[in-house]
Amino acid sequence: MHNELVDLINKNVPGASATLNAAPDAKSDSTISVDANSIFKVVQFLRDNTTMPFNALQCISGVDYLDYMEVCYVLGHFDVNAPRDLILKVKVTDRVNGNLDSVVSVYPAANFQEREVFDMFGIRFNNHPDLRRILCPDDWQGWPLRKDYVAQKYYADMEVYPDGKMNFEDREFIVRQDMIKKAQLAAAKN
Template sequence: MYSELITSINSAVTNANATLVTPGEGEIGDSSVLINPESVLEVMKFLKPLYNALQVISGVDYTEYIEVCYFLAHFDPAAPKDVMIKTRLKDRVAPKLDSICSVYLAANWQERECYDMFGVSFNNHPDHRRILCPDDWEGWPLRKDYKVQEVYRGMKVNPENKMNRDDQLFEDNKQKGNEADLIAWALSKGL
């Protein structure tokens, strides 16, 4: 589907290493184009005339690598098209990518969100801050190995008395098959 695009990317940008990613055996969904992380900026510069809008930058943590997906679309009713460009970052300690803010203005906030949630740093970003979490928050929330910090500015995060454990208690009792306990628990909750 994207074979022409891939050939043109490879011929325009050296070491872009663009390859097609298709759903494998027993898999389903959309295909995408995988590129080399070092060549993101050049590839985006090349794609800008073909796709006039960057829709979203989405990160996925596959534990062995972090994947950053760029969804590009061409907003032209006569020739609508879209593509998903992916890149994989092996380094989990300090993953780095080139910022594409100079190419698409939309990248500014999208890259900030990717940094906020996955800790991917973007070189030459004009305003490299967290966006949804507080500036002094620790850790990268959407990574699979994320542990919530215990104390934030002297306040306990998720204090025991504010956690809703009702669902968990209900499931535990149900699994035990202890019906009398379940009824007693429900009565104590006033249900």
């Protein structure tokens, strides 16, 4: 199914440069990567085509791989005869001004989902009707689900992140701990 979809996307959406990330075994899912600039056209094409349509957007999820960030669009086809799922990925390399085209006009479901990705990863969505934080307060600082995130110490005069509250040595993910140390050193220098 994924091979056909890659051909279909490449044939119909110029510049999409879709590639298949095939899963080595049944333990993981195959995904399709497309070019970040063409995401709107690809999603629109996937909804409107007649060969392999997808009638619903299930969720949008972000992943931070340190070198780049990835946004995964999970599409689904709610059809009794041919149910299918697709994980469609785009890469965002700019950690400061990373932005993507919003797909709200294709799937209204993307409205809240894109707001959540913006809230958690700081990726902006162009042409989004109402892009603001959704789970964190509006004046929260930083992008919480990035791996190099350090929580702010005070929020609205409350100490929300006191020293020694978290037991970092025991359980903290090691890569992230390094990132946090680097970030703290950089902050101390400035």
